[in-house]
Amino acid sequence: MKHIKDNYNGSVQLRCVVCGATDKFDSNEDNSYIKCTNCGKEYFGGYDELVEYNQQEINEAVEAKVEEIKNDLDKELQNMFRNAFKGNKYIKVK
Ligand SMILES: [Zn+2]
Numbered sequence: 493m494k495h496i497k498d499n500y501n502g503s504v505q506l507r508c509v510v511c512g513a514t515d516k517f518d519s520n521e522d523n524s525y526i527k528c529t530n531c532g533k534e535y536f537g538g539y540d541e542l543v544e545y546n547q548q549e550i551n552e553a554v555e556a557k558v559e560e561i562k563n564d565l566d567k568e569l570q571n572m573f574r575n576a577f578k579g580n581k582y583i584k585v586k
Contacts, residue, residue, distance in 0.1 A: 504553040508533055509545040517542075 505514040508528040516530035523539035535541045543550065 504546070504550050506542050506546050507549070509542075 507514050510533040511531035513530040516528050517526050518529050519526040525538050526535040
């Protein structure tokens with residue numbers, strides 16, 4: 493029980509709302525109950541509750557990721573267009 497979903501690339505670590513610890517969680521098998529072993533805070537809502545507390549941070553991480561993907565896509569598109577127009581006689585180069 494360390495990272496959010498794989499598709500976030502593990503860039504967000506859930507944080508204990510009380511003490512801020514990120515790696516002191518004890519959880520049952522299906523993450524429906526989580527306890528912070530650092531401060532003793534119990535999350536009876538389990539994983540979902542913890543995610544809720546961390547939502548802001550998660551959103552920011554997701555936005556950063558989207559930005560990153562956008563930049564990569566931009567570069568990719570530019571390359572595609574460059575290649576597509578290469579040698580095209582209808583494009584005039586001044
Ligand atoms: Zn804690």
